[in-house]
Amino acid sequence: MELESKRLRLKEVTWDDIESIHMLYSLPEVDEFNTLGIPKSIEETIENIRPMIEDINSENRKSYFWKIIRKDSGEFIGSAGLTLSANRFKLGEIFYELLPSQWGQGFATETARTIIRAGFDHFHLHKVEAGVATQNARSIRVLEKSGMTREGLRRKILPIRGEWKDNYHYAIVEDDPVDY
Numbered sequence: 172m173e174l175e176s177k178r179l180r181l182k183e184v185t186w187d188d189i190e191s192i193h194m195l196y197s198l199p200e201v202d203e204f205n206t207l208g209i210p211k212s213i214e215e216t217i218e219n220i221r222p223m224i225e226d227i228n229s230e231n232r233k234s235y236f237w238k239i240i241r242k243d244s245g246e247f248i249g250s251a252g253l254t255l256s257a258n259r260f261k262l263g264e265i266f267y268e269l270l271p272s273q274w275g276q277g278f279a280t281e282t283a284r285t286i287i288r289a290g291f292d293h294f295h296l297h298k299v300e301a302g303v304a305t306q307n308a309r310s311i312r313v314l315e316k317s318g319m320t321r322e323g324l325r326r327k328i329l330p331i332r333g334e335w336k337d338n339y340h341y342a343i344v345e346d347d348p349v350d351y
């Protein structure tokens with residue numbers, strides 16, 4: 172499934188993209204609020220993303236994982252995903268991570284908005300959610316610019332470099348107003 176926005180194209184990640192994904196996940200700036208930690212080898216990255224890639228062929232698919240491509244240059248600039256709940260809840264959870272050289276140009280917000288819109292229009296979800304470390308100010312801004320509301324704080328649930336960090340829960344419901 173391919174998604175598109177004004178400046179970006181989101182194409183599903185395949186095994187051909189493993190080196191780009193490994194390079195992205197290996198950057199300390201990208202890992203700062205990630206619970207996976209920097210992969211020790213490309214094999215670790217392969218195992219981390221295997222469930223998402225193998226889910227492509229499943230009947231009741233729950234995982235979507237895209238690479239983010241700039242339309243103007245064709246460059247790989249990051250990855251993003253949507254994980255669906257059991258069908259009856261009609262929930263989806265988004266995530267994204269971009270190369271630091273691309274930060275600050277609105278690309279993450281454009282990505283989040285595109286996946287949220289697909290969540291409602293294509294997947295017919297009732298609610299789209301995201302979790303974010305309370306110290307991840309950039310990502311909090313992205314979620315709020317995407318129309319999400321902070322619904323709660325979950326204390327000390329994120330294992331990040333040997334410490335338990337707090338997490339904000341953000342979400343948008345299908346009939347919430349958005350200004351984009």
Ligand SMILES: CC(C)(COP(=O)(O)OP(=O)(O)OC[C@H]1O[C@@H](n2cnc3c(N)ncnc32)[C@H](O)[C@@H]1OP(=O)(O)O)[C@@H](O)C(=O)NCCC(=O)NCCS
Nearest residue numbers: 201267268269274275276277278279280303308309310312
């Ligand atoms: C979070 C991340 C995706 C943001 O990407 P991005 O393309 O720079 O995001 P955008 O440009 O769409 O928006 C960033 C916003 O944060 C703001 N911002 C930047 N640095 C900030 C800071 N230190 N404190 C608060 N806000 C900050 C920007 O000004 C911008 O808001 P604005 O449009 O109102 O000016 C990127 O930093 C990243 O990949 N981080 C590592 C992975 C990660 O944390 N993923 C999210 C996990 S929940």
